[in-house]
Amino acid sequence: MSAIEMRNIVKEYGDGFKAVNDVSLDIADGEFMILVGPSGCGKSTLLRMIVGLEDITSGDMLIGGDRVNEKAPRDRNLSMVFQNYALYPHLTVFENIAFPLRLMKGISEDEIKRRVSEAAGMLELNEHLDRKPANLSGGQRQRVAMGRAIVRQVNAFLFDEPLSNLDAKLRGQMRTEISRMQRRLGTTTVYVTHDQTEAMTLGDRVAVLRRGYLQQVASPRELYEQPVNMFVAGFIGSPPMNFMPAVVTGDRLKLPFLEVGLPSSAAGQVSDGQLLIAGMRPDHFEDARLLDPVKRERGAIFRARVDVTEWLGDSQYAYLPFESNPEVAKQLADLAAELDSEALRTQLIISIDAMSRLRENHEGEFWADTDRMHLFDPKTGINLTRDEAAAADLASLEQEELADRRGELAK
Amino acid sequence: MKASRSTQLFWIAGAILIILYALIPVFWIVSLSFKAGDDITNKQFLPTVWSWENYKTVFASDLFTTALRNSVGMSIIATTISVILATLAAYAISRLEFPGKRLVLGVALAITVFPVIAIATPLFNLWRTIGLYDTWLGLIIPYLSYSLPLSVYVLSAFFREIPWEMEQAAQVDGATAWQAFRRVIVPLAAPGVFTAAILTFFAVWNDFVFGITLTSSEAARPVPAALAFFQGASQFSQPTAPIAAAAVVVTIPVVILVLLFQRKIVAGLTNGAVKG
Incomplete structure (x- = not known):
């Protein structure tokens, strides 16, 4: 188990394209770090540079304090689970898991047997040890790949989108399994994914990448509540954060549907008449009729026409279309394209109580928790209302949790 | 999908026709090899009396047995060297x-279309x-120069x-490049290695x-060259029947090889390596 430190890592390809750009990242010993971002953001390249399958153009990669830039993969003592598992088809499950041990010198056959059955036991593979990978289901292959990774004592586990080839139900189960395994072994883990559910649920901290640049490294909670810019805000959360044009008029802020006081944190940074982008999460809204009266004081009430509702049993989403100004619309379309989605129309997606009987194409009364609204500079995308104190609070919470877990393991 | 009865019949008839076309010369040789003495002029497909005489003649002659030894030895050596070099x-x-890299493959392909006879005289x-x-x-070297390009071609397709x-x-599991090659790549390319080996063996054996x-x-x-030096019982009789017997003898190892390894040549060993 080791900490991994990256100092100004750059990956430049022969044609001058920079896949990873000046990334500095510290991963603590025993930490579960997620690398996340839309396709082409450089997350897999970064992972492959950690493991040594990709050369580092410049910068330093330190594992356990040693610089490993020039070391071959086998000298870095890491294990990796590939997206397509990369099992050895000519070997049985037992031999697949034992493969890394067989390459090490001075391990007795008994020791190999013991370690393989221990790893197989942890992953419930004991009854499949004599089978070949071709005869296994997707989930079983996935577990064999994990068995091969955990069978020896390594500095860190690396996962490259390990669950993307599984169906939704299995993915959920394996996610829990990976989390449980990492907590139990306490091994430093770097996990690449484009699935933000995995990012939010698995990681101690999440590193969000965009076109090779690191955007923000923080706990899932901090990313969700205090994003540094529009990209992170839009990437984290599902359904995504709503972005609306907001015009500063004096000490007021004019949004579609409603008008609120200009938040004090943004007050000094904006001028009268300036156009901003306001971001509000779907769960910061509610059907005003079903609202807890205590909450009512905190936010603003507005009326709007409901276009479509989606009732999911435990939750309900309502879509409220609005007219956006062209500048903001273009900005949002660009952002959506970058996030691998498409901005079809400007609309608010809000999460309302599943009990609500709002009807489509009728007006309804809604409540918005305007205190939790974020304001972004439309040109730079920077979050003008990020609460550094709250962010620091969340970061220290995360640190405590990791320290707790380490203490538990040490016992 | 179920083919209709008439199309099924059509395919079966076609298959039988092609098989007969390919096998009749083989049966003819076999039949000839069993015709003793002047029986080859009997104007019948089958011998009047089945006789092992020609086989006895063939194995009694040093010409054939040493040639057979030469053929077996050189084929095995050339095949082994060719497959090892081609794999690497x-x-x-x-x-x-x-x-x-492209040039190497291009030259390899060019060599395979080069007429053999063109280099025979200079050599x-x-x-x-x-x-x-x-x-x-002196024979193994030119055999290699003709069989290597083909083997390289077949094997590089398998490796890809x-x-x-x-x-x-x-590599991540701790293997050196050589260990990864020997313990993972070669076993996975085994069908390709067998295919290349058999093709090389045939080419050399039939040269x-x-x-x-x-x-x-x-x-x-x-052996193929030695057959040309066969002599009849007397100066005036053609050695057709003993040559037929010798031809049958040299065909047998090839048939056995194919039967033994045809299961190995079946591709698809990589099933289950990756998602699916």
């Missing part, structure tokens, strides 16, 4: 980036000068099919041009 070369071609002169004429080595991740996984031009005695003469 094909791996390099399919996995490494180096300047002139004859060269070998006589440097003393390789009428030796095993093997996912890169296999080796990367092995006639080099066998007849580059040898002068029984020291290195392979």
Whole structure:
């Protein structure tokens, strides 16, 4: 188990394209770090540079304090689970898991047997040890790949989108399994994914990448509540954060549907008449009729026409279309394209109580928790209302949790 | 999908026709080899009396037995060397980036279409000068130069099919490049290796041009060339029947090889390596 430190890592390809750009990242010993971002953001390249399958153009990669830039993969003592598992088809499950041990010198056959059955036991593979990978289901292959990774004592586990080839139900189960395994072994883990559910649920901290640049490294909670810019805000959360044009008029802020006081944190940074982008999460809204009266004081009430509702049993989403100004619309379309989605129309997606009987194409009364609204500079995308104190609070919470877990393991 | 009865009949009839077309000459040779003495002029497909006489003649002659030994020895040596070299070369071609990679493959293909007879005469002169004429080595070298390109071609196609991740996984698991090659890549490419080995063996086993031009005695003469030197019982009788018997004898190892290895040649061993 080791900490991994990256100092100004750059990956430049022969044609001058920079896949990873000046990334500095510290991963603590025993930490579960997620690398996340839309396709082409450089997350897999970064992972492959950690493991040594990709050369580092410049910068330093330190594992356990040693610089490993020039070391071959086998000298870095890491294990990796590939997206397509990369099992050895000519070997049985037992031999697949034992493969890394067989390459090490001075391990007795008994020791190999013991370690393989221990790893197989942890992953419930004991009854499949004599089978070949071709005869296994997707989930079983996935577990064999994990068995091969955990069978020896390594500095860190690396996962490259390990669950993307599984169906939704299995993915959920394996996610829990990976989390449980990492907590139990306490091994430093770097996990690449484009699935933000995995990012939010698995990681101690999440590193969000965009076109090779690191955007923000923080706990899932901090990313969700205090994003540094529009990209992170839009990437984290599902359904995504709503972005609306907001015009500063004096000490007021004019949004579609409603008008609120200009938040004090943004007050000094904006001028009268300036156009901003306001971001509000779907769960910061509610059907005003079903609202807890205590909450009512905190936010603003507005009326709007409901276009479509989606009732999911435990939750309900309502879509409220609005007219956006062209500048903001273009900005949002660009952002959506970058996030691998498409901005079809400007609309608010809000999460309302599943009990609500709002009807489509009728007006309804809604409540918005305007205190939790974020304001972004439309040109730079920077979050003008990020609460550094709250962010620091969340970061220290995360640190405590990791320290707790380490203490538990040490016992 | 179920084919209608008439199309089914059509295919069966076609298959039988083609099989007969291919097998009748073989049956003819077999039948000839069992005709003793002047029976070959009996104007019938089958011998009047089935006789082992020709086989006895063939095995009694030193000409055939030494030639058989030469053929077996040289084929095995040439095949082994060719497959080993081709495996390494094909791996390099399919996995490494180096300047002139396409050229190597292009030249390899060009050599396979080069007529054998064109280099036979120059080699004859060269070998006589440097003393390789009428030796095993003198035949194995040209065999290699013709079988290697084909083997490299076949094997590089097989290596390309093997996912890169296999080796990367092995490297991360602690294998050196050589260990990854030997423990992961070679076993996965086994069907390709067998295919290349069999093709090489056939090419060498059936060679006639080099066998007849580059040898002068029984020291290195392979069977196909030796058959041309067969003599009849008397100076005036054609040795057709003994040649037929010898031809049957040399065909048998090839048939056995194919039957033994046809299961190995079946591709698809990489099933289950990756998602699916």
